[in-house]
Amino acid sequence: MPDDANKPHKHTEHSASAYNRLRRLQEHSRANIPAVLAHRSTSTFTLHREPLPIEANDSVLVTIYPQDPFISEPEVRTMNAHDIAPGLINSRVRVQGRPSQLAVPDEDGNYMFWPGDPRFDQVNVFYFTTFTLRMYERYARRALPWAFPSPRLTVNPHAGRQANAFYSEQDRLLGFHAFEANGDRISTAHSADIIAHEAAHAVLDGLRDLYNESFGLGPSAYHESFADITSMLVALHDDSLVRRLLDWTDGDLRTNNFVTQVAEHLTQALLEADDLRLQAHNIYLRNAFNDFVLMPFDELEYDPVEPEFTLGRQPHNYSRLLTGLFYDIFSGIYEYQTQTCPPHIAIYRARDAAGAMLVFSIEIGAIGEFDYTDVGRCLLAADEILYNGRYYDVIARRLDERRIITADDCGAYIAQMRQMPAVSLPDTINSAMASALFLERDIIPALELDPDAEFVPMAAYRNANDYAFLTYFLTRRITLDGEQFRQFNDAKVDLFGGLTLSFDPNGRLRHACYRPIRDEDERQIKILLADLIAHDRITEAEMLNGDVVTGMRAAGFRLDASILNRPGAGQLIKYPVMHDQFSTDRTDIVTYLRQMGAQMRSSRD
Structure with a gap:
C-alpha cells in the first residue's frame, strides 16, 4: 500500500x-x-421620536382612471408624496373647492376613492394635471412657468353642467364639466385624455404665451395638436396601457389603436350600439392615425361637409395633420429601436425621444406666427442637436410624406444649420439691455438680419443640461378693412413674430429661428377673422360674462377705443380661454363611428 x-x-x-x-x-x-x-x-434605550426614512415615505397611493372611463375600471397608481398634500395641493397645482369637501388622505396616507364619490374626481384631475406638468418638466430639463404670475394652476373638477372642458389663462384655471347622455351622467373629469389635453394648453401657454394671443391658424392649431399629443404621451407612461397597446397591435404601431384616438368628443352613447365596437375595443374621435397632408390655405374650407375626413381651417380640425405627423415620427422611432431591443423597451425609448424633441422644438422654435413648415424644421433641428441626427431619416421621410417639407429641403436645412456662424453666448446676460446689446452687436451682423427690425428682448433662460435660449419679439398692427368684418370693420389687430437663439452647453450658437411677420400671415389672419365674425365667434368686451361666453364659445373680443384711450374702432383681442366642446349628438356620432369602424377593419385586414 x-x-x-x-x-x-x-x-x-x-x-x-x-x-x-x-x-x-x-x-x-x-x-x-x-x-x-x-x-x-x-x-x-430612548423614547425620542425617530422620523420615518424618506425612502419609505416618498410615495402615496391614488385611485384613478388610467386613460378613460370607457376603456377600463379605475386602477391604483403611486404619486410622489411631495406632490400631494391634504386638500390636494402642491407647489404648482391646487384643486378648487370648499376645504371641508376636499379629499384628505386615509390613515395610511393614501387617496383611494371610487367613482361616484366627488373626491375621486378631485384626485383624478389633480393627479393627471400634476403628471402632465412633471412629464414636460422632465423633457424640458427645467421648471416650466405658467403664463400668469402665480406658482399654482387651479383645477375645478365640478365646473358646471355642459359637454365642455376648458383652460382659462385669466382665471388661472382648468375647468371640467359634466353632462347627461342617454340618461347617464358623463364627467370630463374622469377622462385622463381630456385632463391631459387641458393641462397641456396651460403648459404650452407657459412655454410660448404668444401662441394664445394669435388668431393665426398655425399657433391656434398647434395648441390643439400639442394638447392631443400630450394625451398620447401621458397614456404611454402607463405600463398597463403600453402592454394593452402592444397586445392590440401585435407590436405594429401602424395599426389604429386606442392611444391614437383622443377622447375629445367621446360620450356614453359610443358604448350603447353593439355595431360601434370593434373586437371589444372602443372607438374614439380625433384620431392621430390619419393620412392628412399639407394643403394650400386657400383650399381649406372653414366648415367642410365631412369634417371628420376632410382637413379644414378650424384649429381643432387642422390640428390633426400635425398630430398625425407626430405619431408617424413616434412609430418610426419605435421601429428603429426594435432593431436592437424588445418592443416593450422600444416603445418607452421612442416615447421619450419623441417627447424630448417635441419640447425642444418649441424651445428653439417660433414665438409668434408660424406654419407647419416652421414646426417641421424645428423638429429636424431638435433631432440634430439632441441626438446628433439619429432620427433624421425617420423625421425627414414623414415630413415628405405629409407634404410639409420635401426630402431635399430637409437635407438643405440641416446642412445650413451645420454652417451656423461662430457666435458665442456672453458669460452673463442678466437684463433686457444686455440681451438687446448682444443682439445688435453680434447676432444681427452674423445672421444678416434686418438692422431696422424692432426686436424687443423677451426672455433668457437655461435648462439643467446647460442649453441656453434667448427670445425676442416683433409686432405688426393691422387694420380690418372690408364689409366682411361687419361691425368690427376698421378695428386693429396685433400680429407677432420674433427670433429665438439656442446655444449648446459650450455657449456655441446651434440654431436660430427667425420668423418675421409676413404679408401672407396678415392675409390669412384676415380671412380667419372674417370666418369667426361670420360665425359670431367675436364679441364685444362688455358681453364677456360667463353665460354669454360659454354659449357663444367666443374666440375673441373687441376692446373699445375709449378703453384704449385712442381714436378708431377699437382692437380685437384673442379671448384667453380655450374651450374644448364635446359632441353629444348621437346621430352624428353613430354615422362617424360606422365610417371609422370600416376604416379600422380595413386597416387590420
Missing part, C-alpha cells in the same frame, strides 16, 4: 479546520453576548 494511504485526506483536513474555526467563533460570541447587549443598550 502506498505510503500516503495513511495520510489524512486533504478534504478531511479542510473540513476539520473549518469546523474548528466555526466552533471557536461560536464560543467567542457566546462569551461576549452580555457585553454586546450591554453596549447596544446604551444606544437603543
Whole structure:
C-alpha cells in the first residue's frame, strides 16, 4: 500500500479546520453576548421620536382612471408624496373647492376613492394635471412657468353642467364639466385624455404665451395638436396601457389603436350600439392615425361637409395633420429601436425621444406666427442637436410624406444649420439691455438680419443640461378693412413674430429661428377673422360674462377705443380661454363611428 494511504485526506483536513474555526467563533460570541447587549443598550434605550426614512415615505397611493372611463375600471397608481398634500395641493397645482369637501388622505396616507364619490374626481384631475406638468418638466430639463404670475394652476373638477372642458389663462384655471347622455351622467373629469389635453394648453401657454394671443391658424392649431399629443404621451407612461397597446397591435404601431384616438368628443352613447365596437375595443374621435397632408390655405374650407375626413381651417380640425405627423415620427422611432431591443423597451425609448424633441422644438422654435413648415424644421433641428441626427431619416421621410417639407429641403436645412456662424453666448446676460446689446452687436451682423427690425428682448433662460435660449419679439398692427368684418370693420389687430437663439452647453450658437411677420400671415389672419365674425365667434368686451361666453364659445373680443384711450374702432383681442366642446349628438356620432369602424377593419385586414 502506498505510503500516503495513511495520510489524512486533504478534504478531511479542510473540513476539520473549518469546523474548528466555526466552533471557536461560536464560543467567542457566546462569551461576549452580555457585553454586546450591554453596549447596544446604551444606544437603543430612548423614547425620542425617530422620523420615518424618506425612502419609505416618498410615495402615496391614488385611485384613478388610467386613460378613460370607457376603456377600463379605475386602477391604483403611486404619486410622489411631495406632490400631494391634504386638500390636494402642491407647489404648482391646487384643486378648487370648499376645504371641508376636499379629499384628505386615509390613515395610511393614501387617496383611494371610487367613482361616484366627488373626491375621486378631485384626485383624478389633480393627479393627471400634476403628471402632465412633471412629464414636460422632465423633457424640458427645467421648471416650466405658467403664463400668469402665480406658482399654482387651479383645477375645478365640478365646473358646471355642459359637454365642455376648458383652460382659462385669466382665471388661472382648468375647468371640467359634466353632462347627461342617454340618461347617464358623463364627467370630463374622469377622462385622463381630456385632463391631459387641458393641462397641456396651460403648459404650452407657459412655454410660448404668444401662441394664445394669435388668431393665426398655425399657433391656434398647434395648441390643439400639442394638447392631443400630450394625451398620447401621458397614456404611454402607463405600463398597463403600453402592454394593452402592444397586445392590440401585435407590436405594429401602424395599426389604429386606442392611444391614437383622443377622447375629445367621446360620450356614453359610443358604448350603447353593439355595431360601434370593434373586437371589444372602443372607438374614439380625433384620431392621430390619419393620412392628412399639407394643403394650400386657400383650399381649406372653414366648415367642410365631412369634417371628420376632410382637413379644414378650424384649429381643432387642422390640428390633426400635425398630430398625425407626430405619431408617424413616434412609430418610426419605435421601429428603429426594435432593431436592437424588445418592443416593450422600444416603445418607452421612442416615447421619450419623441417627447424630448417635441419640447425642444418649441424651445428653439417660433414665438409668434408660424406654419407647419416652421414646426417641421424645428423638429429636424431638435433631432440634430439632441441626438446628433439619429432620427433624421425617420423625421425627414414623414415630413415628405405629409407634404410639409420635401426630402431635399430637409437635407438643405440641416446642412445650413451645420454652417451656423461662430457666435458665442456672453458669460452673463442678466437684463433686457444686455440681451438687446448682444443682439445688435453680434447676432444681427452674423445672421444678416434686418438692422431696422424692432426686436424687443423677451426672455433668457437655461435648462439643467446647460442649453441656453434667448427670445425676442416683433409686432405688426393691422387694420380690418372690408364689409366682411361687419361691425368690427376698421378695428386693429396685433400680429407677432420674433427670433429665438439656442446655444449648446459650450455657449456655441446651434440654431436660430427667425420668423418675421409676413404679408401672407396678415392675409390669412384676415380671412380667419372674417370666418369667426361670420360665425359670431367675436364679441364685444362688455358681453364677456360667463353665460354669454360659454354659449357663444367666443374666440375673441373687441376692446373699445375709449378703453384704449385712442381714436378708431377699437382692437380685437384673442379671448384667453380655450374651450374644448364635446359632441353629444348621437346621430352624428353613430354615422362617424360606422365610417371609422370600416376604416379600422380595413386597416387590420
